[in-house]
Amino acid sequence: MQRRLCMPWPKLPGLADIPRPFPPFGEQLRDHRTLVGLSIEEVSQSVGITPTALREIEGGTRIAPSEKIAKELAVLLKLTGDQWEMFIDAAEWESGVVGRFLGKRSGAKPSRPPLLAAILVFMIADIRGYSRFTEENGDKAAAHLTTRFAEISQSLIEQWGGQLVEVRGDEVLCVFASAQQAVKAASALQQRCAVESMANSDLPLAIGVGLDVGEAVEVEGGYRGAVINRAARLCSLAGAGEVLVSTGVAYLAPQLDGISFVARGQEQLKGFSAPTPILLAALVETSLVSDSEAVDSEAVDTEAVDPGDPDA
Numbered sequence: 162m163q164r165r166l167c168m169p170w171p172k173l174p175g176l177a178d179i180p181r182p183f184p185p186f187g188e189q190l191r192d193h194r195t196l197v198g199l200s201i202e203e204v205s206q207s208v209g210i211t212p213t214a215l216r217e218i219e220g221g222t223r224i225a226p227s228e229k230i231a232k233e234l235a236v237l238l239k240l241t242g243d244q245w246e247m248f249i250d251a252a253e254w255e256s257g258v259v260g261r262f263l264g265k266r267s268g269a270k271p272s273r274p275p276l277l278a279a280i281l282v283f284m285i286a287d288i289r290g291y292s293r294f295t296e297e298n299g300d301k302a303a304a305h306l307t308t309r310f311a312e313i314s315q316s317l318i319e320q321w322g323g324q325l326v327e328v329r330g331d332e333v334l335c336v337f338a339s340a341q342q343a344v345k346a347a348s349a350l351q352q353r354c355a356v357e358s359m360a361n362s363d364l365p366l367a368i369g370v371g372l373d374v375g376e377a378v379e380v381e382g383g384y385r386g387a388v389i390n391r392a393a394r395l396c397s398l399a400g401a402g403e404v405l406v407s408t409g410v411a412y413l414a415p416q417l418d419g420i421s422f423v424a425r426g427q428e429q430l431k432g433f434s435a436p437t438p439i440l441l442a443a444l445v446e447t448s449l450v451s452d453s454e455a456v457d458s459e460a461v462d463t464e465a466v467d468p469g470d471p472d473a
Contacts, residue, residue: 186225186251187218193238193248194219206304208233209328211311225252281377282343282410283389284323285396286314286350286370287332294365302363307331309364313353321346332396336384340374340413344442347372347404348420352444355402370404371395372442374413387433394430395439404442411440421445 194204201219205212208230217223225231231252235245288294288310295303307330314333315325323337323346337343347370354366373395375388395405411422423443427436 184247184251185221186231186248187221187223189248189251190215190234190238191219193240193244197238199237202304202308204234204237205311205328206307206330207237209330211315211325211328212308213312213315228253280374281384281388282337282340282372282374282413283377283384283392284318284335284337284343284347284370284372285332285389285392286335286347286368287396288365289367289369289401290365291331303331306364306366309357310354310366310368313357313366314350317350317353318346321349334389340372340410341417343372343374344404344406344410344414344417344420348442348444351402351404367401369396369399369401371397371399371406372404372410373407374409390432391430391437394428394432394437398428398439406440406442408438408440411442419445 194201201212201215205215210226210230214223218225226234228249231249235248238248240248288306291303291306294306307328310331311325311328311333314328314335318325318333318335321337322339322342323335325333325335327334335343335346337346351368351370354368357364358366371392371394373388373392375386375391377384377386377388391407395407399405405425406422421443422440425439425441427438430437
């Protein structure tokens, strides 16, 4: 089954200044959310958007999400009758009429430029042991864990030139135009999550990451393609702390400072007819690994510098 990635809706200025036939979507959302006693984190976790985006919608600096997400919100907020219709109508009007209107205004630009390339790198990461953590610690703790993971992911992915395009519970889906930036972002994400876990035992952010590169077909609201499915399969194979990549990703990023690619054999991935060669993107610890140990026939080696610097 192919995964559909929903691109982020635009964050635009001047939304409150436009006359409208309905109360602002964000205002309705805030009022209904407060009435049912749900926090921003609880709502964002339920519908798969970041708390930051939800705050911006409620604050009127970001237009309403897609109709699909608006309906999920309406169900969560227990809206019926006229309240339901006004809520959905406001979402449709803002995402359609307002989006087109603001797009024509000088100075009104999307918060992130669209990725126009047909060949893209997709990264999928999720939290290992999430189901057990939820069972042992409850939904509130799980929501806190996934919210923090989404916040860390969004910050790092944007820092490395990518886009966090969807959050699904304990999973994030990201897209990059550069294989090198994608691998660096994945390694930096692993490092950051490890630091968070060490600093706070209540946030066990042990994650696995999978990356693949290929042609994705742009459809309304996102992308579709086998490349996305393969990235998901690689993510499912990755152990805690691991970044698994396809040969295509390694080929496009052969010389990365502080990172080497180590062959992990081939796997018959579900949904693919031929076995897929897999490589591990491993950080090179120069203080622990000698030059002779770092160079072998199964690795593409690099000079060692801090992979946490996006300008490297």
